[in-house]
């Protein structure tokens with residue numbers, strides 16, 4: 001009788017099952033779930049491995065390394081760039097079960113598993129009067145490991161900085177399964193080369209994070225939230241420069257262009273300001289000690305009363321929450337325009353944002369596609385979208401041309417093509433637009449040194465991948481469930 005010879009990868013999978021019993025899944029639904037992230041392009045892996053403890057990762061990587069199997073680390077799969085998609089197949093390494101949280105209230109340091117959900121850490125810290133500021137809008141789903149691997153930002157960066165600013169130490173594994181520790185739960189550490197900072201933002205291409213020690217701050221005791229409307233986008237973005245120059249230091253400073261405001265209003269069925277619909281808006285939060293917030297509020301309102309066409313300060317926590325709900329509908333509400341978006345998270349110098357927004361409006365006319373834009377104006381980090389219908393070839397072609405022009409403009413303005421989402425698959429064609437050959441060669445040399453067989457998250461950052469040539473899956477992801485809001 002003929003017996004079929006097993007391929008090296010199926011032999012390795014059999015060994016993996018033996019070494020990690022009950023953790024390896026090859027059924028269709030587990031593989032499909034792990035095949036995509038928020039970019040919604042699906043590439044099926046051969047298996048999903050849901051580790052229960054950090055040591056499992058060492059075992060898996062040793063096997064993958066000796067058999068040359070691709071490994072894609074995964075937290076919640078909320079990446080918007082395809083960075084968590086197993087584009088080359090192989091094994092998805094799901095670390096979301098590593099959920100330990102330990103908080104040292106004396107040193108104000110949290111030591112947490114890579115699978116801890118960002119919001120959960122914030123809640124646990126808050127219960128001890130402490131504060132973990134990085135707050136991507138996906139915080140109810142995203143994991144600390146994913147936040148570190150993408151160097152996630154969010155709304156509070158204008159005052160508090162990005163995830164990197166809170167990482168003291170990392171524990172994890174190299175591609176060959178060796179356990180490493182970069183830094184400790186200590187406030188000072190300069191021993192050896194700083195590989196911790198190389199891992200931060202490396203999108204799972206240089207190592208797998210199992211745990212992190214994170215700096216916490218005392219919880220601010222007062223906040224004040226306000227919303228301001230402007231006749232034009234450029235006026236709103238000039239106001240950003242003005243208020244920062246005037247010494248106002250918001251903890252959140254968000255911008256919505258008129259296209260985003262219209263989408264949010266249509267989505268919710270309510271005007272954001274009654275009697276003043278369709279203006280560009282700024283959403284602002286101040287935080288800190290009571291007296292500091294009082295002074296800052298006075299300065300802010302006196303500054304804005306000269307330039308804003310409408311303003312409203314939330315008088316209760318629930319009114320403030322309604323303001324933030326407007327912001328949170330932005331991403332979802334723009335699907336009212338078309339079924340597909342190219343979603344960029346560009347950064348330009350703060351003073352150049354008015355020029356960038358004028359360019360997005362000019363581009364809208366030129367390519368005949370909507371370009372709704374909103375984002376973290378206090379950091380110069382705007383989320384520019386180009387909306388098109390996937391089945392309309394002409395629109396898809398124009399979207400591709402539009403995105404190239406937009407990113408070129410960003411680089412010409414002295415900016416960067418991504419401020420918080422990373423390169424992944426979606427921005428890989430534009431890496432040479434941002435970096436010289438020498439810079440890319442140096443990055444590749446680091447990658448080769450830490451992952452000589454190229455098994456960790458292959459196909460990302462360095463290989464050009466054209467997302468517009470692929471059809472996204474029409475799948476409902478956990479963060480797609482937005483409630484309609486009542487802005488009265």
Ligand SMILES: Cc1cc2nc3c(=O)[nH]c(=O)nc-3n(C[C@H](O)[C@H](O)[C@H](O)COP(=O)(O)OP(=O)(O)OC[C@H]3O[C@@H](n4cnc5c(N)ncnc54)[C@H](O)[C@@H]3O)c2cc1C
Pocket residue numbers: 037038072073074075076077078079080083084095114135136137138141142143144145146147148149150151152153154155203204205207208209210331420421457479
């Ligand atoms: C609705 C929505 C809003 C968002 N808002 C923001 C925002 O405001 N700011 C922002 O910065 N981002 C935002 N994002 C993007 C995304 O949520 C963040 O990038 C987040 O940090 C990803 O975390 P995750 O656990 O989902 O990681 P995943 O998507 O699972 O993975 C992301 C990358 O990290 C790698 N990775 C994951 N875990 C590990 C690990 N333990 N070790 C090594 N590598 C690992 C993966 O291989 C992949 O490359 C948003 C996404 C959505 C869907």
